[in-house]
Amino acid sequence: MTSSPEEPQPRISEDDRDSAVRRLQHAYAEGDISYEDLDEHLHRVLSATSVRDIESALASLPADTSNAVISAAGGRLKRRGSWRVPRNLKVESAFGRVHLDLSRAVIEHPVIDIELALGTGRATITVPRDAIVNVDGLQAGWKDPVYRPHQQPRPGGPKIRISGTMGFGRLKVRHARH
Template sequence: MSELQMRVSDEDRERTAQQLQLAFSEGRLTQIELEDRLELALSAKTYGDLLGLITDLPAQQQSQVSDLVELETKSGGLKRSGDWAVPRRLRVSSKYGSVELDLSEAVITHPEVEIDLDLTYGSAKIILPDGAVANVDDFRSDWGNASTSNVPSRPRPGVLHVVITGRAKYGGLTVRYARKRWFTH
């Protein structure tokens, strides 16, 4: 029996899934390609099955995606939503505008994401994926408040943990889950 015919473990499947998500965040795969390959990776039985999903990608490197991304605006709002790659550390600076970071549909490959806010005249809203937790203990607001609407703060195994630090001089912070959309037929 060749190595390619040997059966894989859950850890092997997860490692391949992480490599695919990294390739997507680098722009090497489209959303559809990622979804198709993830489905195959999670149901793979042999090393050959997994290898076929990543042979056209560069060899895995631990942190090809930037570990830290800095977003800055002097005036106007700053918004990220939909399908975007969230780095492990995000530093956001806004002088005269609000910040909205919607993580509910984003690609997040890290178990913990750190968001450092530096706001002067604006507020921040962070929308979490279902089940995620957020710690805002190290966020300060001089003339506003930090609220987490029904969002737990303690880390939990297997759940995204968002740590929010920084300060707002004349604004606040709201952390919540995405609102449910009701459709009628």
Template sequence: MTRVTDLDRDRAVELVQQAYADGRLDPAELEARLERALTATSACELTPVVADLPGDEVVRIESVGGRVIRTGDWKVPRRLRVDSEYGNVRLDLSQAHVPYGRVDIELRLAYGRALIILPAGASADVDEVRTDWGRVVCKVPGRLGTGGLHVHVTGELPYGRLTIRDARR
């Protein structure tokens, strides 16, 4: 039996709340699902709470040599994967619509570089980013803050570079 973490419960609660906000659940279903999510102790108990809800699919962006740029007012998915062989990636979340408390970003950059810009008060975890000859620089707190956005970055950058910083004023 796989025990669930507080983070797993928080993700489930976010999906249930978003489904309610989207009109997919009525108030009674919202209350029932939230109770089940908050009291779940195993993955077997938590999975059925969100199994039929949208929002946990991975949005994929692929590029060979071009740039991947997302700035301004764009809707950030909860899970994003970016594959780029030689191009550069710029993900500016500072003015974006982020309906989640946590966003997972997976980067697959062979030679390119990535810049992720976060709103003030956000944090990022880059412990699962693997690089051979590349470089990872994170200029924001690594621990989950109180109430702010937390970005969990994973992936492989054999020769690529990743920089994460907050928005400059």
């Protein structure tokens, strides 16, 4: 069964639209596009009704560097302090320990997707106090992730979606205390 071009495209979310606007603003601030191009692309993004419309509006921009992979077979993977969190982060560890501290990190995107591929190692993710965390996309082979959401999340915090697989590893997600 082939799809026809007339089939309706899935509608975009406000998070998708916000990310596209931020990407355009970043391209303008870096001098990659002129003010006139910014204005034209913003109009196209704000009037977009599908993902294809957004992709078309962003096609002429420099490559998106919002994806990253960090990996290690063994040992420790650690990110803390003031590090820039990409929109999509894949973390691979066969036997090692992973510690991601996002509490003081630079988070420029309203939604952060973290994909875990853990073997037998452990992972600890510290999120900002106002973050909203979703671990529904994570498949655990042995132990379920440990996460206790805040009773009343504050509006405006980043949304952090954690997905992927954990073999015999264990994940602990906690909110920063300050």
